[in-house]
Amino acid sequence: MMNATSTASTLSAENVSVWFGERQVLQDVNLVFPANQVTALIGPSGCGKSTFLRTLNRMHELIPSAGLAGRVLLDGQDIYDPSMDAVDVRIKIGMVFQKPNPFPTMSIKENILSGLKLSGRKITDADELVETSLRRASIWNEVKDRLGDQALSLSGGQQQRLCIARSLAMNPEVLLMDEPCSALDPGSTRRIEETIQELSASMTIVIVTHNMQQAQRVSDQTAFFLADENTPGGVVEFGSTENVFNQPIDPRTNDYVNGHFG
Amino acid sequence: MSNLASRQPWALSSNTFKLQLALVSTIPSIIGVLFVILGNLDFSIGLVGVFLPIQVLTVAAFGWRKARRRGLSDALLIFFTIFFSTLVLVLLLSVLGSVIFEGFKAMSPHFLYENNRYVGTTTSLEYGGVGHAILGTLLIVLLTTVAAVPLGIAMAVYLTQSQSKMRGVVRTVTQSLAGLPSVVAGLFVLAIMQFTHIERSGFTGALALFPLMLPTVARVAEESLRLVPPDLRMAALALGAPNYKAFFQVVLPAAKSGIITALLLGLARVVGETAPLILTINMNNTTNLNPFNGPIASLPTYVYSFLGSNYSSSQQRAWGAALVLLIVVGILFGSARLLSRKKSLKTKPAKKAKK
Known part of the structure; x- marks a missing residue:
């Protein structure tokens, strides 16, 4: 059933700097996301971690004033290379948003298949793909009898897992998650965390979170972002989650993970 | 059954209150109608000159008695909302009503499918259509x-x-x-x-x-x-x-x-x-x-x-x-x-x- 055929890829950011208009919000971010690892991006609000996440699958460029320098490599290939198509990049690198955003005009089943339809790919075995995707997002049992229902009839937590399943149906190599649990209750949060653990067997995951415990529970490595007043944000510390939380090198990391600010 | 009664504790409870409300909402219109019929007043004068002032006064008094200034403002707001909604509704319905009433006289199956080729200004309605x-x-x-x-x-x-x-x-x-x-x-x-x-x-x-x-x-x-x-x-x-x-x-x-x-x-x-x-x-x-x-x-x-x-x-x-x-x-x-x-x-x- 869980035929995870997708091959996870290594994603890396080299000297990524980001601007909105004249304002620089990120400076020289260097991070490597190894295949099959879960990386947590933590840091106070406004430090640019969500913005950074959006540069990883070229969603950043949809903001009119956006600017970027540096390279983002997917298995060694620059996704911003002129020969790369943004659409192809987004097919390989999926994304789950902060707020659940299922397509309201579609049923649960149609939502799962929407990615294939929208990217113009052929659907060979729709029923099996729907079941596999929903199972991988651990929501199959709750919705298997109502696949034709409107997606909005689900609860918030179910909607978010539906959105994860929708991304999984595309069989991405990398999955980006932007605070996927911030709008959810503890029960739904736990289930999504379990899902993340299972998914890391078949893909590379990058997750932005404000929840320290969550970062510790789900991630293998952690990057701590910080932006001082009126200066662009950047990575203060990057290493294994174990080290970042228990033996941080930078005193600011220590203050943040122990709840002294932010 | 006593449990049922307590389900809507905000409902009007006292009978005197209900009676007052009923009087406030009916007496002005009765007086207005009496003036129009007995005093041979024009309808519009009866509405604006008699009914409206009495209604505003009684509503204001009722609201004042209930909760002083707050009650007064509340009662007047509710009254004017209802009054003007009714006024607009009556106007719209009378337009619709007159079109339906007058238009129905010309209605017949052939009116819906015949054309006006042989119709003059005085031709009977039995001929021609739209x-x-x-x-x-x-x-x-x-x-x-x-x-x-x-x-x-x-x-x-x-x-x-x-x-x-x-x-x-x-x-x-x-x-x-x-x-x-x-x-x-x-x-x-x-x-x-x-x-x-x-x-x-x-x-x-x-x-x-x-x-x-x-x-x-x-x-x-x-x-x-x-x-x-x-x-x-x-x-x-x-x-x-x-x-x-x-x-x-x-x-x-x-x-x-x-x-x-x-x-x-x-x-x-x-x-x-x-x-x-x-x-x-x-x-x-x-x-x-x-x-x-x-x-x-x-x-x-x-x-x-x-x-x-x-x-x-x-x-x-x-x-x-x-x-x-x-x-x-x-x-x-x-x-x-x-x-x-x-x-x-x-x-x-x-x-x-x-x-």
């Missing part, structure tokens, strides 16, 4: 809709989806065009017709209605597209959708009911227009189904041409045509709403999943 005008109205409005709705939606798409600096200009022009008097649109097309020697036809009529329908459709469609959360488009793009698919398969369906409202308001704007059609088509008493050759009749121009007559049979024809116009509008609106509802129901039943 069949040609119904077809003409449908044809002209259809022609206008086919041109204005896709273009209006396209403008709305441009105004909401593009980042171009021209948007402000386009929006301002659209908004000022929305206030264009219909006579001006008619005159404009008439001037073009005289300049280019184009003959009067259904097409020139549709041309005159087009600038009236376009801005209405564009503005309402723009509002409804703006209400679609940007998240949805982002979600589609993040799934690898090209821009056009994200728009056509996600954003546009999400705005569907608003777009249909845009279509209906656009229809409402043009279906009863008279002046531009008189200028650009004038009248035709026979059935003409070719919008590019010769004048076409329409219901509003039919009403206009018969209402001015001194003969009662002609006036009744006009009333009848007005009623038919109302019915046509009702059918158009009803079917558009039905169409939009049917489609959204399709995704609801869970049957497909069970097999």
Whole structure:
């Protein structure tokens, strides 16, 4: 059933700097996301971690004033290379948003298949793909009898897992998650965390979170972002989650993970 | 049973209070009616001079007794809300009522399908009808809709989806065009017709209605597209959708009911227009189904041409045509709403999943 055929890829950011208009919000971010690892991006609000996440699958460029320098490599290939198509990049690198955003005009089943339809790919075995995707997002049992229902009839937590399943149906190599649990209750949060653990067997995951415990529970490595007043944000510390939380090198990391600010 | 009584603890509890409320709401109208009947007062004077002051005073006293100034303001707000809503409702219903009442006299099966070929101002109602005008109205409005709705939606798409600096200009022009008097649109097309020697036809009529329908459709469609959360488009793009698919398969369906409202308001704007059609088509008493050759009749121009007559049979024809116009509008609106509802129901039943 869980035929995870997708091959996870290594994603890396080299000297990524980001601007909105004249304002620089990120400076020289260097991070490597190894295949099959879960990386947590933590840091106070406004430090640019969500913005950074959006540069990883070229969603950043949809903001009119956006600017970027540096390279983002997917298995060694620059996704911003002129020969790369943004659409192809987004097919390989999926994304789950902060707020659940299922397509309201579609049923649960149609939502799962929407990615294939929208990217113009052929659907060979729709029923099996729907079941596999929903199972991988651990929501199959709750919705298997109502696949034709409107997606909005689900609860918030179910909607978010539906959105994860929708991304999984595309069989991405990398999955980006932007605070996927911030709008959810503890029960739904736990289930999504379990899902993340299972998914890391078949893909590379990058997750932005404000929840320290969550970062510790789900991630293998952690990057701590910080932006001082009126200066662009950047990575203060990057290493294994174990080290970042228990033996941080930078005193600011220590203050943040122990709840002294932010 | 005592438990049942305590389910709505905010309901009016004391009987004296209920009695006061009943008196406050009925006594002024009774006094007003008595004045009108016994004092032989004019109805409007009775309403404004007798009923209104007494009602305001009693309502104010009632509110004051209940909660002083706060109660007074509350009571007056409620009273004026009800009073003016009723006033507007009565006015609207009397317009509708008189059209139905007068129009019904002219109604008969042949009135709906015959044309006016052999009808003069004094011809009895047993002959002739508005069949040609119904077809003409449908044809002209259809022609206008086919041109204005896709273009209006396209403008709305441009105004909401593009980042171009021209948007402000386009929006301002659209908004000022929305206030264009219909006579001006008619005159404009008439001037073009005289300049280019184009003959009067259904097409020139549709041309005159087009600038009236376009801005209405564009503005309402723009509002409804703006209400679609940007998240949805982002979600589609993040799934690898090209821009056009994200728009056509996600954003546009999400705005569907608003777009249909845009279509209906656009229809409402043009279906009863008279002046531009008189200028650009004038009248035709026979059935003409070719919008590019010769004048076409329409219901509003039919009403206009018969209402001015001194003969009662002609006036009744006009009333009848007005009623038919109302019915046509009702059918158009009803079917558009039905169409939009049917489609959204399709995704609801869970049957497909069970097999």
